[in-house]
Amino acid sequence: MSPVVLHMQEIPTNIPLEAETICPDLFAERAQAEIEAMPVALGNETHRLADFFRVEGERSDEIVIEGGAGRVKWIGSGMTRGRITVHGDVGMHAGSYMRGGEILIDGNADDFLGVEMQGGLIHVKGNARHRAGASYRGSKYGMQGGIIVVDGNVGHEVGAYMRRGLIVIKGNAEDFLGAMMTNGTICLFGQAGIRTGAGMQKGTIYCRRPVDLLPTFAYDCTYAPVFLQMLFKGLKQLGVETPVPGNGSVRRYHGDLADVGKGEILIAA
Amino acid sequence: MEINGVCIDETYAEAFGMYASRVLITACSKGWAMEAARSMAGFGTSVIGCGCEVAIGTEATETPDDRPGVSVMLFATSKKAVQEQLINRIGQCVMTAPTSACYNDLEAEDRLSIGGKLKFFGDGFQISKRFEPRMFGNGSGPRRFWRIPVMDGEFIVEDRFGVQKGVGGGNFLLLGSELSVTLQAAERAIEAMRKVPGVIMPFPGGVVRSGSKVGSRYKFLNASSNTAFCPSLRGAVKSELPEGVGAVLEIVVDGLTPEAVGEAMRVGIRAACGPGVVKISAGNYGGKLGKHHFHLHQLLAG
Numbered sequence: 097m098s099p100v101v102l103h104m105q106e107i108p109t110n111i112p113l114e115a116e117t118i119c120p121d122l123f124a125e126r127a128q129a130e131i132e133a134m135p136v137a138l139g140n141e142t143h144r145l146a147d148f149f150r151v152e153g154e155r156s157d158e159i160v161i162e163g164g165a166g167r168v169k170w171i172g173s174g175m176t177r178g179r180i181t182v183h184g185d186v187g188m189h190a191g192s193y194m195r196g197g198e199i200l201i202d203g204n205a206d207d208f209l210g211v212e213m214q215g216g217l218i219h220v221k222g223n224a225r226h227r228a229g230a231s232y233r234g235s236k237y238g239m240q241g242g243i244i245v246v247d248g249n250v251g252h253e254v255g256a257y258m259r260r261g262l263i264v265i266k267g268n269a270e271d272f273l274g275a276m277m278t279n280g281t282i283c284l285f286g287q288a289g290i291r292t293g294a295g296m297q298k299g300t301i302y303c304r305r306p307v308d309l310l311p312t313f314a315y316d317c318t319y320a321p322v323f324l325q326m327l328f329k330g331l332k333q334l335g336v337e338t339p340v341p342g343n344g345s346v347r348r349y350h351g352d353l354a355d356v357g358k359g360e361i362l363i364a365a
Numbered sequence: 366m367e368i369n370g371v372c373i374d375e376t377y378a379e380a381f382g383m384y385a386s387r388v389l390i391t392a393c394s395k396g397w398a399m400e401a402a403r404s405m406a407g408f409g410t411s412v413i414g415c416g417c418e419v420a421i422g423t424e425a426t427e428t429p430d431d432r433p434g435v436s437v438m439l440f441a442t443s444k445k446a447v448q449e450q451l452i453n454r455i456g457q458c459v460m461t462a463p464t465s466a467c468y469n470d471l472e473a474e475d476r477l478s479i480g481g482k483l484k485f486f487g488d489g490f491q492i493s494k495r496f497e498p499r500m501f502g503n504g505s506g507p508r509r510f511w512r513i514p515v516m517d518g519e520f521i522v523e524d525r526f527g528v529q530k531g532v533g534g535g536n537f538l539l540l541g542s543e544l545s546v547t548l549q550a551a552e553r554a555i556e557a558m559r560k561v562p563g564v565i566m567p568f569p570g571g572v573v574r575s576g577s578k579v580g581s582r583y584k585f586l587n588a589s590s591n592t593a594f595c596p597s598l599r600g601a602v603k604s605e606l607p608e609g610v611g612a613v614l615e616i617v618v619d620g621l622t623p624e625a626v627g628e629a630m631r632v633g634i635r636a637a638c639g640p641g642v643v644k645i646s647a648g649n650y651g652g653k654l655g656k657h658h659f660h661l662h663q664l665l666a667g
Binding site: 215217241242243260262279281298300319320321322323325326327329330331333334358360 | 466
């Protein structure tokens, strides 16, 4: 099945385009004309998708976006199947509420990437900004399943309130990584900002480099957990090579003791 | 029918339905994985007295944690019995072994909560990790593992283990002129049968000398010595032993499918047939024991 290709046209203003209709679930059964007629929002105006994208193809759960979509919000939001490949950047909220399928971004992602997602895979070749895999303000839980892989750096509060799932960051993270997380796993291969794991109740944050920990984290031991070997093997299966230290040992800290205190931060020894 | 001068009795082995599971045990070395597996398989020869039949299968070429591993198959008469035996044996024999971890090794629709019960040993400090299928690609949905804190680090056990219908009690009898040659024939058979995937021979070294019949003259016993095949009782009971037979050994085989059991019997009998073996027979109980009948002539005709 050949994909539906969306060629990004010029957006005439600086207002971001809201295009949650760019979703494999909605494209799978629609003819080209129907796809072109799908609604998108520009400010308080409703437009046709074809007003901003030249559409090629139909009836496919695979979507390719050509050209920078850095000002297009909600791409793949709530998708349950198929694949979206973006040759360029994506705007805010990409893959939010996602339940299945894949989003491959050959560029950078804006804020709220994969927020509250429950399944599927998001792979960003560039950087992602703030609150990836986190919750929306006021929501109890962030990401509840699925995988986010970011080859570059990420912003603040990534994985905040995360409940389940996996976030892999090959580059650096800014402050409050995994803050308030209640479960799930975050792998950080670069440098962490301040207050990593602040308020975390449960869950695991693995850091390849030394971390300036909050005083509410207590050292347990230095050991080589088998779970990490499984995790790294699983990452390899995803195509993520892991720079594992020679003996695989980590220093384990538990916290945040200002809260439940059953979270863990593992720092490569 | 004759193979290498050995008469094959025109009879059938009578086997019965069981429930099967298969676990994968890993450890820091092959030695420690085998220690855990041996311990788990201990006292697991016959459902008659052990509650399950369990034995070590093949060495694993690939494991979830990339450490050396070995598979263990366990058979019992009900799903509940499989669950109880797995919880007891993994909890007492695998979790206790240094550096070990235990994973499900049987993809089946039915799943039993094993790690989900053993996790309570962690006293509230157990940690759950759920991996997406694309990370451990077995196509069966996410896999959940429990990290239970133990004194050498943590014991990893999978949350759910597959269980499926299997076949227990496939068998054949080696009737030899004397014990030493009969035992050699049994060893040859076991060596060949161990190469068949999906089967175990649960008795010591795969061989049983105390073959049983259904029932007993004692009310409290539901199985007793297979007197018809005991050379020392040739004159005292209605014996099935021809002249010249001085020793009998039985090989019992359990398998995930009837086909696997049949194939194991076929290669085992062929390997056993040699000098000193007078006859190959099988244990059938007049259809009273189970629905699976493995006719020796049919198996060996192929």
